[in-house]
Amino acid sequence: MIPYERQKKIVRLLADKDLVKIDELQTQLPNISISTLRRDLKTLETNGKIEYLVGGAIKAVMTTSELSMSQKTMLHDEQKQLIAVRAAKEVCDNESIYIDSGSTSSLLLNQLLDRDITIYTTNTTIFNISGEIKATVILLGGHYNPKISSLSGTLTENNLSDLYFDRAFLGVNGVDDEKGVTTPNISEATKKRLIRTNAKQTYLLCDSSKFHRISSVRAFDLENVILVSDKGDAVISKLVPILLPE
Incomplete structure (x- = not known):
């Protein structure tokens, strides 16, 4: 699975929960090593897609666009x-x-x-x-x-x-x-x-x-x-x- 596909899947999993721990996230992505998962999370954080919270929890960053x-x-x-x-x-x-x-x-x-x-x-x-x-x-x-x-x-x-x-x-x-x-x-x-x-x-x-x-x-x-x-x-x-x- 290429990085883009992995990261897209991570964001999709996070969108269903308010927040999640890294080890909990890895159980849902058993084919991704913890080191690869951390690299993907770092990329997503840099791109403003996720946010690290105190205690090691992660949440998706909710964005909003302009409505009429x-x-x-x-x-x-x-x-x-x-x-x-x-x-x-x-x-x-x-x-x-x-x-x-x-x-x-x-x-x-x-x-x-x-x-x-x-x-x-x-x-x-x-x-x-x-x-x-x-x-x-x-x-x-x-x-x-x-x-x-x-x-x-x-x-x-x-x-x-x-x-x-x-x-x-x-x-x-x-x-x-x-x-x-x-x-x-x-x-x-x-x-x-x-x-x-x-x-x-x-x-x-x-x-x-x-x-x-x-x-x-x-x-x-x-x-x-x-x-x-x-x-x-x-x-x-x-x-x-x-x-x-x-």
């Missing part, structure tokens, strides 16, 4: 609504806030439109809202990504560089205790980094299905942020506060 807004809105809808309601309680009148793109962020927008606040956003779902609103809404310019209803790029970054927020609410694709906050898109990752720098307090809107998932681009690590989610996580809660529905 229509797909996102159908996933974990109840949890996202609870997160939006909880996040809205953090906002005080007369504040200046930023709301990101994403399905949970769109729900948060709807929660805050009747508040006496200023909302800056790159979330183009704001155009779906009709009728009178109390909030002052400022849509920042940039390159339009119709798949995720978002504006980003150089123009957006230039606008954001001179703006400062009392609070910022960011959507994420993955949150991991080691890899931090990740997204599939370089321009979105750059935008999120700039916003976190310019906000007094940054919140991550993240349903629990995104815990320990990793997308292709790192935005920043889990420092100076607050997570708003539908449930807690024993590992991530050691690094950041997690706000839960009341």
